[in-house]
Amino acid sequence: MKNSLKLLGYILLFVALGFIHLSQGQASDGILAFWRTVWEDDQQMNFFLYTRLPRFVIGCLAGAALAIAGMLLQSMTKNPLASASTLGIHAGAYFFVVFCTIFFPSIAGSFPIALTMVGGIIAALTVTFLVGKSLDPVRIALTGLIITMLFSSFTAALQLLFENETSGLFLWGSGTLLQLDWSGVQFAWPWIMITIIVAMILGRRFDLLLLGEETAIGLGQNVIISKILGWAIAIVLASVTVTVVGPIGFVGIIAPHLVRLMGFRLHRSMIMANMIVGAALLIGADILVRFVSLKSELPVGAMTAIIGGPWLVYLAFKMGRTTKTSAGVIDGEVRVRKFSRFIFAVFAIILALTVLSLSFGGTSFTSLANLPQELMHNRFVWDFRVPRTLVALLIGMMMGVSGLLMQTVLRNPLADASVLGVTSGASVCAMIAILAIPQAPHIFVPIGALVGGFVTMGIVLFFSAKSGYQPIILVLMGVAFSAVGSAIIQILIVRSNTYAGQALAWLAGSTYGTSWSDLVLTFLPIIILFPIILYYLHTFDILSFGDEVSIGLGVSASKMRLGMILLAVTLSSISVAIVGAIGFIGLLAPHIARQMVGPKMARLLPATIFIGGILLISADFLGRFILAPKEIPAGMIISLIGAPYLLYLLKKTNQVKAK
Numbered sequence: 001m002k003n004s005l006k007l008l009g010y011i012l013l014f015v016a017l018g019f020i021h022l023s024q025g026q027a028s029d030g031i032l033a034f035w036r037t038v039w040e041d042d043q044q045m046n047f048f049l050y051t052r053l054p055r056f057v058i059g060c061l062a063g064a065a066l067a068i069a070g071m072l073l074q075s076m077t078k079n080p081l082a083s084a085s086t087l088g089i090h091a092g093a094y095f096f097v098v099f100c101t102i103f104f105p106s107i108a109g110s111f112p113i114a115l116t117m118v119g120g121i122i123a124a125l126t127v128t129f130l131v132g133k134s135l136d137p138v139r140i141a142l143t144g145l146i147i148t149m150l151f152s153s154f155t156a157a158l159q160l161l162f163e164n165e166t167s168g169l170f171l172w173g174s175g176t177l178l179q180l181d182w183s184g185v186q187f188a189w190p191w192i193m194i195t196i197i198v199a200m201i202l203g204r205r206f207d208l209l210l211l212g213e214e215t216a217i218g219l220g221q222n223v224i225i226s227k228i229l230g231w232a233i234a235i236v237l238a239s240v241t242v243t244v245v246g247p248i249g250f251v252g253i254i255a256p257h258l259v260r261l262m263g264f265r266l267h268r269s270m271i272m273a274n275m276i277v278g279a280a281l282l283i284g285a286d287i288l289v290r291f292v293s294l295k296s297e298l299p300v301g302a303m304t305a306i307i308g309g310p311w312l313v314y315l316a317f318k319m320g321r322t323t324k325t326s327a328g329v330i331d332g333e334v335r336v337r338k339f340s341r342f343i344f345a346v347f348a349i350i351l352a353l354t355v356l357s358l359s360f361g362g363t364s365f366t367s368l369a370n371l372p373q374e375l376m377h378n379r380f381v382w383d384f385r386v387p388r389t390l391v392a393l394l395i396g397m398m399m400g401v402s403g404l405l406m407q408t409v410l411r412n413p414l415a416d417a418s419v420l421g422v423t424s425g426a427s428v429c430a431m432i433a434i435l436a437i438p439q440a441p442h443i444f445v446p447i448g449a450l451v452g453g454f455v456t457m458g459i460v461l462f463f464s465a466k467s468g469y470q471p472i473i474l475v476l477m478g479v480a481f482s483a484v485g486s487a488i489i490q491i492l493i494v495r496s497n498t499y500a501g502q503a504l505a506w507l508a509g510s511t512y513g514t515s516w517s518d519l520v521l522t523f524l525p526i527i528i529l530f531p532i533i534l535y536y537l538h539t540f541d542i543l544s545f546g547d548e549v550s551i552g553l554g555v556s557a558s559k560m561r562l563g564m565i566l567l568a569v570t571l572s573s574i575s576v577a578i579v580g581a582i583g584f585i586g587l588l589a590p591h592i593a594r595q596m597v598g599p600k601m602a603r604l605l606p607a608t609i610f611i612g613g614i615l616l617i618s619a620d621f622l623g624r625f626i627l628a629p630k631e632i633p634a635g636m637i638i639s640l641i642g643a644p645y646l647l648y649l650l651k652k653t654n655q656v657k658a659k
Contacts, residue, residue, distance in 0.1 A: 007262060021052075021055075055178065058177055059177045062248065065196075065278070068196060068237055068274050069233075069237040076231055089234075094155055096122075097243075098159065100115050156508055174247075175247055199267075203268035207267050249483065251282055254307075257315070299490055312477075343610070359371050394523060396615050397609045397612045398525065398526065399416075400585060402416065404586075404589070404608045406568045413587075423581050425453055425481060426576040426581070508633035512633075518578050525570065582635040
């Protein structure tokens, strides 16, 4: 009875939101005035029937589809964080749409649902393959986040390189309910309604999965078939919504949790409830986004992310009380027996790359014999090429160390400072400087990035202090802040489309235009912070064993974890401030170093420093060389180089932890 009353309340709320949504618009004089005139004015009636009503109906269909897809994904993975957005389905679908829009426009126009389904299926299969049999929420969240980062990086690269072909996809790519006729509804409703009916028919089959796989098998259930059907239904629902309204996140996380809080536990009843709650959430978000911006269309997907961020923080606290993260040591092979030879080799590689980078002038190479003279007498080489090369080297080192510290704190080789949302926070403030005040001096961009990074860090640390900075809390809050930051960036880009190319270039990460002042700003934190890190090397080794061992050896785990987070985020914020949002180096450099020299920090730290420098200086050179005289941002090169290795790393890491 109590559950029915709660559901009735949501139905009444949905009806109220529907009246508000249908009467809302730039030309409306208010709810009552609209409903009085709509029946008297034929022009107003036509506008209502062919613009506002289709928008409302597609919002209801999309909200219901996303909520049910999230519920099924959570049931199939037994993970309360699972949804089409957190498992990378949205990112994969979006990438395939952008890719085919550029290279196969006829296919993109003729088979849109096929493209989004292929992208969603590939992303989902990738995540499930990499996670394996693991059900750890943190591991799935991290894997989904990194897969999303991979697809998003490729999508951003295509948008930057083919700006004219993809300019019309900015608003859709952020999620929008804007409809000009009934074509979107006519396309979507058969897919969504038929799929929901199939889910209702299979509801009891899914109920058995909640009892556990062994129990389900004992009752004659084919668990593999049930999971395949559940995944297929979720992917179809998510793909249809992406095709019509773009990728809209967080509805698939929030709605199923609200339904469970009402007391519904069986899938058929949950499907019915999720249809109402999901539709109400998305319609409510669309009302808010149109209320905030009366003069232009903003993406509703960004609003759902802003609303969903605090909800994910709540889930982080809730899960932190019931979930314990494994505290094992992050192991690594020791392939290098002679450490001094290894250091000499990587130093020689750095020297060779530095000379190579300095000798390339954008279209041709300077001979080694003439390079000293070029450095001494060519002002262009001295003022631009030298600081750019050195900045790339030092920033790569800083990013590598930042990632190493975060991996030690979270005891997970898939972590870096971007997992805390610091990169996203820094990017938001930098984008404000680029887009909101484009005529402002360039110095405002790095200052904004620094402010954004430290503010984000402060908020995350404040809310996670009571938990002792537990890894699960930090990861989930980082995912939430990354989503909110990305949503704000999407809004800024849509609102300032004139400067979208400049914004995308900065977000992709590039050392282009760095100067001697940037080199000084890079060098100062290295000479100040690296000695502190060296001083605590032995303590970092102890902390990697877990809290209980650390406390037993006299190390305050919470204080040390806080200190390491501060160091890592400081290095990351400064890096973002100077070269933009370059990812993956903090993930790749420590792992490559760990596989070469082992997990001991005395060897691991210097190896990570050098390998991080090698990665970024190589990416910077390749970005200048491949399409010379045009340049590809170094962040894109890193993504293209690091993606295959990172996929291998994800699979290997999860296989080891699952044993």
